Amino acid sequence: xxxxxxxxxxxxxxxxxxxxxxxxxxxxxxxxxxxxxxxxxxxxxxxxxxxxxxxxxxxxxxxxxxxxxxxxxxxxxxxxxxxxxxxxxxxxxxxxxxxxxxxxxxxxxxxxxxxxxxxxxxxxxxxxxxxxxxxxxxxxxxxxxxxxxxxxxxxxxxxxxxxxxxxxxxxxxxxxxxxxxxxxxxxxxxxxxxxxxxxxxxxxxxxx
Numbered sequence: 001x002x003x004x005x006x007x008x009x010x011x012x013x014x015x016x017x018x019x020x021x022x023x024x025x026x027x028x029x030x031x032x033x034x035x036x037x038x039x040x041x042x043x044x045x046x047x048x049x050x051x052x053x054x055x056x057x058x059x060x061x062x063x064x065x066x067x068x069x070x071x072x073x074x075x076x077x078x079x080x081x082x083x084x085x086x087x088x089x090x091x092x093x094x095x096x097x098x099x100x101x102x103x104x105x106x107x108x109x110x111x112x113x114x115x116x117x118x119x120x121x122x123x124x125x126x127x128x129x130x131x132x133x134x135x136x137x138x139x140x141x142x143x144x145x146x147x148x149x150x151x152x153x154x155x156x157x158x159x160x161x162x163x164x165x166x167x168x169x170x171x172x173x174x175x176x177x178x179x180x181x182x183x184x185x186x187x188x189x190x191x192x193x194x195x196x197x198x199x200x201x202x203x204x205x206x207x208x
Contacts, residue, residue, distance in 0.1 A: 013187030
């Protein structure tokens, strides 16, 4: 795990990896990933984030069972004769949900909602901080050969997630990130061309 890749290569190939091997990740690697996550900027440099790193098998099974109960019925197994791209995608996502605990690590980036102060917090500052850290985490994972996916699976039953993991009400959950050694390959990414996304000086004014 000492080899790394160029930052720009990481950005060009950092796609979501949902097919993950069950092999455990060593603690020193997890600490390194969180280290890079905390190199991100944060509102007022307050660094109000925490990272809940879930590795115990029974905790990961609980998360899987929560997801299966919440959304499993939305993704029935397509007929074997259906070879369409839609059916392929549904099978993949169904596998992701029903085998969610296969990922050896689930990271929940959290942010304490007390900025600019605890009396009148503005959660927008929290989101800007936690998502910067989350992107750092994803890029660090890519750079170190770890597959990861940015999801919001906790939203399928956030009260249950908060209760099970003891997350205080003053903390927002930014994401649910399963991670582990990948099955298959990274990128390249599929993205729209740059110029149509750019305006010059005023919304709607074409760049070119």
